[in-house]
Amino acid sequence: MRGLKVRNLRKLIKDSSTYGVPVEDGRIGGDPFLTGPFARGTKLSVYFDQGDNAVEETLRRKIDPATTSVIMFPGQGTQHVGMCGDTSSMPRPVQVLYEIASSILNYDLLDLCANGPLEKLNKTVYSQPAILVSSLAALERLRDTDPDAIERCVVTSGFSIGEITALVFAGVMSFEDAIRVVKVRAEAMQLASEIVPSGMSTVLYGADSKLNYSLVVAKEWCRREYKMEEPVCSIANYLFPHCKVVAGHTEALDFLDANYKDFNLRRVKRLPVAGAFHTDLMKPAADPMRAVLDSITINRPRMPVYSNVTANRYRSSGELKKVLVKQIYKPVKWEQVIQNLYQRPKESEYPMTFECGPGASLAAVLKNVNSKAHLKCKKIQP
Template identity: 40%
Template sequence: MPKTALLFPGQGAQHVGMGVKVAEKYPAAKQLFDQASEILGFDLLDVCANGPEDRINSTAVSQPALYVSSLASLEIVKDQAPAVLDEATHAAGLSLGEYTALAFAEALSFEDGLRVVKVRGEAMQAAADATPSGMVSLLLLDVDKVEEVCQQASEHGLIQIANYLCPGNLVVSGDKAACEAVVGIAEAAGGRPVPLKVAGAFHTPIMQSATEKLADILNSVDIKSPRIPVISNVDAESHSDPAEIREILVRQVVHPVLWEKSVRRLMELGVVHFVEVGPGRVLKGLMKRIDRKASMDNYNDESVA
């Protein structure tokens, strides 16, 4: 029996307008946004619909917005390709998307997952505000060369690989001065640096102050063993023990995202069909660089007839 994995996007996939068509067409999706607004204390669908862009891009808003929009997009799959949900054998999500994957796998309830994501986004925003920092996508360089570039830039502050996305696309993260230095060093090495519009140095020790609040909220919610394996960003393995899941979600904030390794692990486990659910097509773009022949579909607002 062919295996299918659902993949959920992370921060960076958000955009003004996401979730609107889904909520308009599917009452169950609209209900998720209504529930979310009560938990968050603001009208999430209105922010998704109207922005402004600066607000939807802020970490404290983009994380819950992506979580809710992605789970709402499952209603499209339920309508257009219900067999996909029945046949899904695995799930994974990029950074924030790991929480969406765990909610899909029923390890977390929708409400509890949103409460955790709310605290995570706020805590990561606070950590970013405390230390001027950022992230830079480095294209066209292999891992060894990016490590060399980081080593050279490290005299300006902390800088390290934060996202192993796909061949030729790695993201480095660190102190602001080091991020500025890495741009010129990467260009000299033949790379194409792209500074990212993010609040700070995610997936590095700069986020350490966010881990305590995240651990507290994770300890306060009920986590069950997932009904299907969810591949973790931290080690590209699945975890069934709730205590282990809590621990690995805390580590994820300060640990590099092993996305390419996670996708290759799913392939090793026999997954032949991937389905990206949620805003944008970021994961499909990465998949083309990991395995151009991989079968992959997308379900988001653009799929709504």
């Protein structure tokens, strides 16, 4: 079975490299919407008509933070039946999103988001594109209800798969290319998760807890009891103080479930996911992701986009390609992203924050990292 999964990954690598023509490395530049679904002149494209030096201008200008906005996009785990909103009153631009995505994915994405079944929607290969498109549908709702929020947006980011949504919003890649990237990313991560049994757990802990030590002991347990040569048990998501997501081999997570009190951990809760995302167990998915990124055009962002891996903004196309591949098997530094986004003098005002997409996970995390910024946070559903 392991050999079959590896062969499937090799085939995916070969298929991933045929999506487009590689572009030269260098500064991010170009126009993302000439061949995308949001052609210039349509109401969605108006978000991005700010000129080639938008990022530098945004960083140079002295702007009252209270007049600006931050837009964030959620990640995997927020999917649910009905996540697309009311299909009977769905605006035409949102219908187009689902139609284009469905043509690339070769299944009816809108029907899956609207009607399920949940068991299918929860699978990585379906949940990732569903979250991407539903988050952009929420962005369109924000445009309808508060267009100034989009015009005032000075920075964007997203959690895990939400980072690709943020890159579409910022114009770094076209919508069609993003769907192709997510299709490959989801399929590769699904295959990687099936090579060995693995998973993820949310861990709550206190100042007296020994989280890092518990991970070391869990790996040593796997070496001794299961003869594993390279057991994996590491932090996959930095959420907020005293809350992390740990991921790795199932045996290591079982050890933590049974012994967490010995390390003064407050709570350990297994997550309903297919594998140990954002750990070394996802490294087999890196080559397919690298191949598909090399096949698409990377453009200059219309605003700063913050990376999950570095917690800092992207600066070049070469950096983006390398880091976006690493994002699959490196931890999501979301707590650090939030700290960097909202770092300011004590008396400064905070921007409005909008979480666009299904669920309300990022708003909850923001409340635990920066309660003042959370006071000006709004959740936008599709």
